[in-house]
Amino acid sequence: MGLKINNISGGYAGNNILKNISFDVPNGEIVALIGLNGAGKSTTVNHIIGELQPQMGSIVLNDTNIVSEPTAFKSQLAYIPEQPILYDELTLAEHLHLMLAAHEKDNENTWERVVSLLTMFRLEDKLNWLPIHFSKGMRQKVMLVSAFMLNAPLLIVDEPFLGLDTLAQRDVVSLMKEQAKLGNSILMTTHLLASAATFVDRFVVLHDGKVRFVGTPSALAEENQLTVDHLDDLFDLMQKELANEG
Amino acid sequence: MKASDLFWRRFRDEQRTSAKYLRLLFNDHFVIFLIIALGGIVLAYRELLSTPQSMMFWRSNWWQVIIITWLLIGLQIGDLITYFKPADRLYLLGNDSEIIKKYLTRSVNLSILYASVWQAVFVSAIIPILLRIYVSGLLRISSLLIFAISYKLLLLLFERDKLFLKQRVQTITIFEANSTAEGLLFRVLLPSIFLEFILILTQTQVYILMSAWLVLMVVTAYYFHISNHKANSFAINWAIATQQAQQQKQRVLHFFALFAEIPNQPKSIKRRRYLDFCLQRLIKNKPAMLRLYWTRLARDTEILPLVLRLIIVGMIIVGVLQTAPDWLVAVVGALTVYLVNFQLLPLFSDTQKKIWTRLMPITNSQKQSAFIQVHRLVNYIVCTLLIVTVAVTSGSLQRTLLLFVLLIVVTIALQKSYIPYMIKKMKK
Numbered sequence: 007m008g009l010k011i012n013n014i015s016g017g018y019a020g021n022n023i024l025k026n027i028s029f030d031v032p033n034g035e036i037v038a039l040i041g042l043n044g045a046g047k048s049t050t051v052n053h054i055i056g057e058l059q060p061q062m063g064s065i066v067l068n069d070t071n072i073v074s075e076p077t078a079f080k081s082q083l084a085y086i087p088e089q090p091i092l093y094d095e096l097t098l099a100e101h102l103h104l105m106l107a108a109h110e111k112d113n114e115n116t117w118e119r120v121v122s123l124l125t126m127f128r129l130e131d132k133l134n135w136l137p138i139h140f141s142k143g144m145r146q147k148v149m150l151v152s153a154f155m156l157n158a159p160l161l162i163v164d165e166p167f168l169g170l171d172t173l174a175q176r177d178v179v180s181l182m183k184e185q186a187k188l189g190n191s192i193l194m195t196t197h198l199l200a201s202a203a204t205f206v207d208r209f210v211v212l213h214d215g216k217v218r219f220v221g222t223p224s225a226l227a228e229e230n231q232l233t234v235d236h237l238d239d240l241f242d243l244m245q246k247e248l249a250n251e252g
Numbered sequence: 253m254k255a256s257d258l259f260w261r262r263f264r265d266e267q268r269t270s271a272k273y274l275r276l277l278f279n280d281h282f283v284i285f286l287i288i289a290l291g292g293i294v295l296a297y298r299e300l301l302s303t304p305q306s307m308m309f310w311r312s313n314w315w316q317v318i319i320i321t322w323l324l325i326g327l328q329i330g331d332l333i334t335y336f337k338p339a340d341r342l343y344l345l346g347n348d349s350e351i352i353k354k355y356l357t358r359s360v361n362l363s364i365l366y367a368s369v370w371q372a373v374f375v376s377a378i379i380p381i382l383l384r385i386y387v388s389g390l391l392r393i394s395s396l397l398i399f400a401i402s403y404k405l406l407l408l409l410f411e412r413d414k415l416f417l418k419q420r421v422q423t424i425t426i427f428e429a430n431s432t433a434e435g436l437l438f439r440v441l442l443p444s445i446f447l448e449f450i451l452i453l454t455q456t457q458v459y460i461l462m463s464a465w466l467v468l469m470v471v472t473a474y475y476f477h478i479s480n481h482k483a484n485s486f487a488i489n490w491a492i493a494t495q496q497a498q499q500q501k502q503r504v505l506h507f508f509a510l511f512a513e514i515p516n517q518p519k520s521i522k523r524r525r526y527l528d529f530c531l532q533r534l535i536k537n538k539p540a541m542l543r544l545y546w547t548r549l550a551r552d553t554e555i556l557p558l559v560l561r562l563i564i565v566g567m568i569i570v571g572v573l574q575t576a577p578d579w580l581v582a583v584v585g586a587l588t589v590y591l592v593n594f595q596l597l598p599l600f601s602d603t604q605k606k607i608w609t610r611l612m613p614i615t616n617s618q619k620q621s622a623f624i625q626v627h628r629l630v631n632y633i634v635c636t637l638l639i640v641t642v643a644v645t646s647g648s649l650q651r652t653l654l655l656f657v658l659l660i661v662v663t664i665a666l667q668k669s670y671i672p673y674m675i676k677k678m679k680k
Contacts, residue, residue: 055611081613091607093544094521095551100543101608107540108612136523 007068008032008191009054009160014063016053017215022061023049025215031160031191036182038202039195041212042244047195048088050212051164054193055085067160067191081109084158088165088195090145092137098148099133105152116155123151126177142169150174154181161185163194167201179205199237203227213244255347255354262335263362273508285562285591288584292569295576301380315385319378320447323396326374327404327443330367332411334359336497341490352483356412363408371400395450395462402469403443409476410438415493416486509554521551534629541614541622549599549626558595562588563634570638570655571645578651582658585638589659592634593627593666601678620675627671635659 009031017023023046031037039047052058054065056072056079065072065079072079092101102120106112124130127147137145146169153161163182167175182192183205196202199209203223211219211226219226227234230243253261278286309315334356344351375397382389382396449461478486508514527550535543549556566588570581600623603609609619638659643652 057607057610077613077615079613080611083611083613085611087607093548093606093608095548096544100547104540104544105608105612107543108614136521138521 008035009193010064010066011050011054012064012066014050014053014060014065016058016060016062017049018058023215024053024060026063027212027215027217028063029210029217029220031193033159033189033191034186035207036186036192036194036205037208037210038199038206039193039210039212040197040199040202040240041218042241042248045212046215047212048164049215051162051193051195054162055083056080082159084153084156084161086146086149086153086161086163086166088168090142090149090169092140092145092148094137097134097136098129098140101148102152102155106155109156109158111156119157120151120155123154123181126181127151127174143171143174146170147174150178150181154185157185157188157190159190161190161192163192165196166194167196167198197241199223199240200235203234203237211240214248255350256358259335259355259358266335270504273505273514276514277508282591285587288587289565289569292573292576292584296572297380299575301384315381316448316451319381319451320444322378323374323400323447324440324443326371326400327407328439329370329374330363330404330408331500331503332359332408332415332496333363333366333500334415334493334497336490336493338494338498341494345490348487349483351488352416352478352486353480356415357478360408360412364405367404367408368401371404372397375400391455391458392450395458396447398462399443399446399450399465402465403446406469406472407439409472411496413476415488415496417489509558514554520553522553524551527551539614539618539622540612541619542625544603544609545599545622545626548603549596552599555595555599559592559630562591562595563637566591566634567637567641571641574646578648578654581642581646581651582655585635585642585655586658586662588638589631589634589662590666592630593671596627596630597671597674597678599623599626600675604678616679620672623675624667624671627667631663631666635663 011027011029013026013028015022015024015026027046027050029037039050041047049058053060054072056076059073067079067082070079070082093104096104103112106116106120121130124133127150129144129147129151132140132144137148140148150166153163161182163178166178166182170178182194185192186207194202194206202209203226206223208220208222209226210217219229221229223234223237226240227237230240232239375393379389379393382393446465450458453461505514531546531550534546538546566584569584570588573581573584600619604619635656639652639656642648642655646652
C-alpha cells in the first residue's frame with residue numbers, strides 16, 4: 007500500500023515530459039525524487055496532486071485512484087509546494103481552520119497538534135496575521151504547519167528546505183520522520199542529496215523524464231562510485247552525461 | 253531610440269491597454285445599465301432646473317457653493333502623464349536633458365490636452381444652471397472655462413517641476429514641499445476665491461479680472477518654459493518621477509476597476525475588522541468553501557466595493573425616478589440585481605485559480621453550491637434595499653409590489669439557471 011505510480015506518461019499541453027514513469031512510496035517510507043532541472047520532478051508532483059492528468063498510466067494511493075476518485079484521493083493528501091501559496095484575505099488561523107474543515111478535522115483534538123506545530127515554528131503569536139505581513143520563510147512555515155497538522159497518509163514536500171532557517175530545517179526533518187513512523191508515506195523533491203541521504207529511505211532519480219534509478223542512498227552512491235557524503239556530485243555526473251548526449 | 257519616439261511608443265502601448273480595459277468596462281450589461289443610469293440622471297437634472305422647489309434653491313446663495321465645489325472636483329482630475337517605468341531609473345539615467353527637452357515636453361502637452369477635455373466637460377455640465385441664473389451668462393461661462401483650463405495648466409507645470417532634483421529646481425520654493433497645506437492652498441483655496449469672483453463680480457469687473465489673469469498666465473508660462481540651456485542644468489529625480497508615474501497609472505486602473513474587474517492587476521486587500529463580528533456569525537460551523545467565499549469577499553478591494561457601488565447607484569436611480577412609469581423602476585431594480593450577480597462571478601473563478609482550493613478534498617458540486625448560497629444572501633440584501641428605497645421614496649404600493657414580484661422572479665432565475673450556467677462556462 008501507499009502511493010503507487012504505474013507507467014505514467016504526461017506533461018503540459020500535450021508535451022510528453024514524463025515517459026512511462028513507475029515507482030512506489032510505501033507506507034512509512036520517505037522517498038526523495040531527484041534530478042536536474044527539467045528532469046520532470048515538478049511534472050511528476052503535479053500529476054500526483056491532480057493538477058495534471060496523465061495521458062496513460064495510473065496514480066493510486068491506498069487503493070484510491072486519482073482520476074476516478076479525486077476527492078477521496080485528495081482527502082489523503084497533504085502538499086507543501088516549493089513556493090508558498092496563501093489566500094491574501096485569510097489570516098493564519100483562518101487558513102488552518104479552513105484546511106482542517108475541508109479535511110473534516112476541525113476539532114479540539116487536532117487543534118492541540120496545531121498549537122504544538124505553531125510553537126515549534128514560532129508562529130503561535132501570529133494567528134491573526136495576514137499573509138502580507140509574513141516574510142517568505144514565515145509563509146513557508148505556514149505551509150508546513152498546514153500540511154503536518156493533517157497527519158495525511160501521503161505527504162508531498164517540494165523542496166522542503168527552501169527559505170527555511172537551520173532550526174526550521176531540522177524541525178522539518180524530525181516531523182517527516184515522525185510522519186513516517188506513523189505509517190504515512192512521504193515523497194519529497196530536493197537538490198540537497200547529501201543532506202537528504204541522512205534521513206530518506208530511498209531515492210528515485212529522474213533523468214530526461216524517465217526513472218533512472220530507485221534505491222537506497224548507499225546503493226545510489228555505490229552505483230555512481232561516490233560516497234554518501236559526496237552524493238551532491240551526482241548532479242555533475244548527470245550534467246556531463248547530458249552534455250555528451252547533446 | 254529617441255526620447256520623443258519613446259514617449260509616443262509608450263503612449264500607443266497605453267492606448268492599446270486602455271482600449272482593452274474599456275472593452276472590459278463597457279460590456280453589454282454595463283452599457284444597458286449606463287444608458288438607464290444616464291436617463292435617470294438627465295431626468296433628475298431636468299427636475300432640478302424646472303421644479304419650483306429647485307428654483308427657490310437657485311435663488312439662494314447655495315448655488316455658488318455647489319458650482320464652485322463641482323469645478324474644484326474637475327480641477328483635481330487629470331494628472332501629469334509621463335509613462336515613466338521603474339526600469340527607467342536604470343536605463344534612462346544619464347540622458348536627463350534629452351528626456352526633459354523631448355520626452356517631458358510631450359508628456360506635458362498630452363496631459364494638458366486630456367486635462368482640458370475634463371475641464372470642458374465639467375464646465376459644460378453646469379451651463380444650463382448658469383444660463384438659468386444669469387440673463388446673459390456667456391462671459392462668465394467662457395471665463396470659467398478659460399480659468400479652469402489655465403489653472404489646471406499651472407498645476408500640471410508645478411507637478412512637472414516636482415520631478416526635478418530639488419537642488420536644480422528653479423521654481424517657487426513653496427511648491428517644493430508636498431504638504432497637505434500646500435494642496436489645500438493651491439488646489440482648493442486659491443481657485444475657490446477666483447471662481448467666486450467670476451461668479452459674483454459685474455461683467456466689467458470680470459473682463460478686468462480675466463485680462464489680469466491672462467497676463468499673469470503669460471508671465472508664468474514664460475517662467476516655466478524650459479529652454480535647451482535650462483534643460484542641461486536640470487536633472488530628473490527618478491525615484492519621485494517613477495513613483496508619480498506608478499501612482500498615476502494606479503489611479504487610472506482604479507477608475508476602470510470602479511465598474512469592471514481588471515485582470516492581472518496587483519491585488520490588495522483590506523482587513524475590515526469592523527466586519528469580523530458579522531463574518532464570524534456568517535461562517536461559524538459552516539462548510540469550508542462557504543467560509544472561504546465569505547471571508548474573501550469581506551476583505552476584497554475589488555468585488556465588494558464594485559458591488560456596493562452598483563447597489564448604491566441602483567438605489568439612487570430607483571429613488572429619483574419619481575415621474576417614471578412603474579415598469580421602468582422595476583426593470584432598473586431587476587437590472588441592478590442582475591449586475592450584482594454578474595460582478596460577483598469573479599469571486600468563484602478567482603478562488604478556483606488558487607491551488608489551495610483545488611487541493612482541498614471538496615467536490616465541484618459542493619464548491620458550486622456554496623457559491624450559490626453566497627449569491628442567495630447577497631440577493632436578499634440587495635432586493636430588500638431596493639424595495640425599501642422604492643417604498644419610502646415613492647410611497648406607491650403598486651410600484652413597490654411590481655418591483656417585489658419582478659425581483660423574486662429574477663432572483664430565482666439567476667440562482668436556478670444563470671449562475672450554474674456561468675459556473676459551467678467558467679470551468680471550461
